[in-house]
Amino acid sequence: MKFKSYEEFESRKVKCRDCFVGGTYSKVVPSDGCKSVPIVMVIGECPGADEVISGLPFVGKAGKLLRPTLNEFGFSKFNTLISNVMPCRPENNKFPTDRTIVHDCYSKWLREEILLTKVKYLLLLGAQPLKILIGQQGITKVRGQWFDLSFEEHNRNTIKALPTFHPSYVLRKEHMAEGKEIKEQFRNDIKEVAIKAEF
Numbered sequence: 001m002k003f004k005s006y007e008e009f010e011s012r013k014v015k016c017r018d019c020f021v022g023g024t025y026s027k028v029v030p031s032d033g034c035k036s037v038p039i040v041m042v043i044g045e046c047p048g049a050d051e052v053i054s055g056l057p058f059v060g061k062a063g064k065l066l067r068p069t070l071n072e073f074g075f076s077k078f079n080t081l082i083s084n085v086m087p088c089r090p091e092n093n094k095f096p097t098d099r100t101i102v103h104d105c106y107s108k109w110l111r112e113e114i115l116l117t118k119v120k121y122l123l124l125l126g127a128q129p130l131k132i133l134i135g136q137q138g139i140t141k142v143r144g145q146w147f148d149l150s151f152e153e154h155n156r157n158t159i160k161a162l163p164t165f166h167p168s169y170v171l172r173k174e175h176m177a178e179g180k181e182i183k184e185q186f187r188n189d190i191k192e193v194a195i196k197a198e199f
Contacts, residue, residue, distance in 0.1 A: 002112055003112060003116055018104075029055060031057065033076075033080050037119075038081040039119070039199075042075070043124050044058060045129065048093055070190065111151075120160065121162070124162065130163045133161060144162065147160070165182060170183050
């Protein structure tokens with residue numbers, strides 16, 4: 001672990017301009033919520049335009065679905081940290097296809113954040129967190145399933161991670177035939193993490 005405190009970690013994270021994604025914008029979006037031993041970390045893909053303006057993750061349309069749902073099931077700023085695989089907004093909101101850049105960013109920031117906060121549970125939103133942290137593809141096939149993550153530096157054997165749909169996907173499907181079922185699955189997955197975390 002590279003950082004002695006969360007304050008040191010965050011101060012260095014927001015100054016990062018080490019790849020072309022960070023070099024495009026003047027603002028890195030820090031995580032939001034409990035930064036002192038959170039029970040759960042909610043991990044999205046990357047900030048959007050609204051998040052860059054506000055300096056907080058999940059405050060746009062996706063956030064207006066995610067945050068009230070989290071609150072409904074007991075997630076709060078006292079027990080939950082909301083973060084992203086990448087803390088910068090890619091051009092046109094397109095997640096980078098260069099896996100080296102993505103993995104370098106993950107290793108430098110999100111992985112260190114997980115280790116530093118000693119979080120117990122991860123709620124993974126969408127395909128990118130699933131791919132980066134679990135090493136799998138196909139969110140519709142594995143959502144709602146628990147995975148064990150191991151980190152050599154971690155003081156426990158495993159961290160429990162549950163992937164679910166990204167809230168943007170839930171909103172895109174809202175008026176389609178399968179929209180009601182997808183939203184129900186999304187809510188049930190969040191509820192499942194809340195139960196496991198004993199909220």
